[in-house]
Amino acid sequence: MNVLIADDEKDMLKILKVYFEKEGFQVFLAEDGEEALTIFYSNKINLAILDWMMPKTSGLQVCKEIKSNSDVKILMLTAKSENEDELEALNIGADDYVRKPFHPGILLTRAKKLLRKEKVAQVKDIKIDLEAKKIYKNNKDLNATKTEFELLNCLLDHKGNILTRKKLLDIVWGFDYFGEERTVDTHIRRLREKIGEGIIKTHRGLGYSLEEENG
Secondary structure, three states: OEEEEEOOOHHHHHHHHHHHHHOOOEEEEEOOHHHHHHHHHHOOOOEEEEEOOOOOOOHHHHHHHHHHHOOOEEEEEEOOOOHHHHHHHHHOOOOEEEEOOOOHHHHHHHHHHHHOOOOEEEEOOEEEEOOOOEEEEOOEEOOOOHHHHHHHHHHHHOOOOOEOHHHHHHHHHOOOOOOOOHHHHHHHHHHHHHHOOOOEEEEOOOEEEEOOOOO
16 A cells, blocks of 8 residues: 655654554655645555645645545644634545644554445455454355454555565564564465465565455
């Protein structure tokens, strides 16, 4: 998943970049509205996090332009506290609104919810129940382990992107895990035995991705 974060506070950008990259996002940073639009038109962006007050072009104007040209999710940031401002942001198409100051972890959680509203995802004949944390094949519960579910969920979050073994270890097992990267291969193999071969793709020397085609 690609996220654009636009804010004229450089320290804020650095902190948010760390938080989002830790969760496997590819992060694009902009320090003003014009730069944000240039990035939007040059890359496939899944979510834009825009500060309301930015140099050159305001976050509000950027939001309007992005929404008029795409269905990209937009989360507005602002130091303003008036409810009218929140209403204005939502009326021009913003999907959510967060007031400053905020904890980066809370922003990340709100962003992830925006990116995936549905509670059940379908990939070919596999159904992933995101609330119950279960995986079904042709409506039969596969009794996936917690790690197997988290692996598939992680690949689903980044569908279309190749995730390295290191990235999968960081996201699924955590940054404090110091085991072998081959642990990922073992769990992928077990997961494939349950869900079938045509869903998780191996990219030799790179990592794994979830196939784009839904069936």
